[in-house]
Amino acid sequence: MRRIFKAKHIEEMLSDKDKVFIGGLPFSGKTTLINKFYNKYKNEGIQFIELPKKFNSVDELNEWKNKI
Amino acid sequence: MSGKIKYKEIRRGIIEGRTYIIDLLLGKVSIVNTLSLQSPYLDFRGNAVSMKNIDAIKRIYKYGIKDDKVISKILMYSTVAMPNYFTIIPKLVNEGIELYKQGKLDKILEVVLGVKRLYSSFPKIDISKEDSITYALGLVLPRDIDFKKAWGELSETWKELIYYRLDSALRLLPASAEKIISQKDIKPLGDKVNIADIEPFFVDLAEWGKSIILEGNNLCIVGPLRSAKSSLANYIYSTVNSKDVSLLDYNNYDLLNLDKKIKLESKKYITVLTDDIFYSIPTECNLRPQIHFTKIIALYNFF
Numbered sequence: 585m586r587r588i589f590k591a592k593h594i595e596e597m598l599s600d601k602d603k604v605f606i607g608g609l610p611f612s613g614k615t616t617l618i619n620k621f622y623n624k625y626k627n628e629g630i631q632f633i634e635l636p637k638k639f640n641s642v643d644e645l646n647e648w649k650n651k652i
Numbered sequence: 653m654s655g656k657i658k659y660k661e662i663r664r665g666i667i668e669g670r671t672y673i674i675d676l677l678l679g680k681v682s683i684v685n686t687l688s689l690q691s692p693y694l695d696f697r698g699n700a701v702s703m704k705n706i707d708a709i710k711r712i713y714k715y716g717i718k719d720d721k722v723i724s725k726i727l728m729y730s731t732v733a734m735p736n737y738f739t740i741i742p743k744l745v746n747e748g749i750e751l752y753k754q755g756k757l758d759k760i761l762e763v764v765l766g767v768k769r770l771y772s773s774f775p776k777i778d779i780s781k782e783d784s785i786t787y788a789l790g791l792v793l794p795r796d797i798d799f800k801k802a803w804g805e806l807s808e809t810w811k812e813l814i815y816y817r818l819d820s821a822l823r824l825l826p827a828s829a830e831k832i833i834s835q836k837d838i839k840p841l842g843d844k845v846n847i848a849d850i851e852p853f854f855v856d857l858a859e860w861g862k863s864i865i866l867e868g869n870n871l872c873i874v875g876p877l878r879s880a881k882s883s884l885a886n887y888i889y890s891t892v893n894s895k896d897v898s899l900l901d902y903n904n905y906d907l908l909n910l911d912k913k914i915k916l917e918s919k920k921y922i923t924v925l926t927d928d929i930f931y932s933i934p935t936e937c938n939l940r941p942q943i944h945f946t947k948i949i950a951l952y953n954f955f
Contacts, residue, residue: 589701594666597699602664605678607671608701609732610812611743614668617701621666635669635677638827642683645676645825652667652677 591621672820692821702739733859735867765845773866793840872937
């Protein structure tokens with residue numbers, strides 16, 4: 585069910601997982617939330633990956649599948 | 653503490669993306685190459701970012717807009733509700749404020765409330781047909797509008813939300829809906845929308861509740877005494893087709909009769925219950941809005 589995500593939840597999730605997926609609808613504030621997380625927790629060692637919004641081909645999609 | 657964090661810092665990462673893209677990349681869903689007869693993919697799972705109603709209301713207040721009716725309209729413009737999830741889209745709040753200032757909000761709301769039906773209750777269509785993308789969009793657009801004009805006035809944000817929903821519901825390669833819509837003519841065939849008068853604090857819950865019932869579920873509105881449950885229920889009831897839905901409010905029945913009513917009800921129902929009653933009589937509600945009205949009322953007094 586729906587819960588409101590906060591930067592501290594990302595911190596919590598990262599304490600037991602290496603990869604955390606932050607999803608949502610387009611323009612729902614994902615990047616803003618993640619920026620808040622980085623500003624607040626100054627976790628420089630944590631990589632940030634932004635997934636593409638569109639794909640030109642199935643091959644492109646599969647390439648990303650392998651990356652993830 | 654910092655030492656502890658450093659120790660765990662190896663190969664850690666945050667991956668951000670739209671929910672459907674994440675589902676595709678994790679293999680939870682796969683795209684269809686040709687549209688199939690399989691049912692639309694309307695799941696919404698995982699860690700999804702949401703914006704609270706109250707934060708949007710605060711933002712609107714900051715712009716000096718304090719008329720409840722206007723606030724509700726801006727919230728209607730910016731809320732997206734599905735049966736199992738709802739949020740306000742921050743970018744749309746800003747757009748709504750701007751459209752109101754330009755005097756364009758009422759007009760565009762007629763189109764937006766139409767296209768929002770792609771989220772709240774995706775049209776029941778035969779998606780084996782090639783034109784199902786344009787047909788689905790046509791079915792939610794109110795039939796009296798001029799498509800080209802309306803589409804031209806719709807913001808890029810809303811268009812993107814429409815493309816996203818069509819891509820994900822029909823399990824297409826992300827970006828397909830945009831390509832198809834730009835090449836084809838759309839015939840608006842949908843019902844007219846009804847812009848109801850509703851309190852700002854009810855907008856997201858009401859839209860969510862409406863979406864639950866329109867998807868064919870019962871809706872149980874549960875909460876403390878005098879927390880405006882009946883108002884919310886009446887609002888939702890007035891916006892859905894009452895032929896197919898019953899309203900069963902505990903205020904109108906004694907417990908035994910309410911129990912009997914709920915058991916024998918053949919239509920989908922919206923029922924209003926206190927917590928005590930909810931736990932003492934059996935209902936069939938898969939989803940139940942978590943209503944904490946005391947909190948909402950406290951915040952409301954804050955203004």
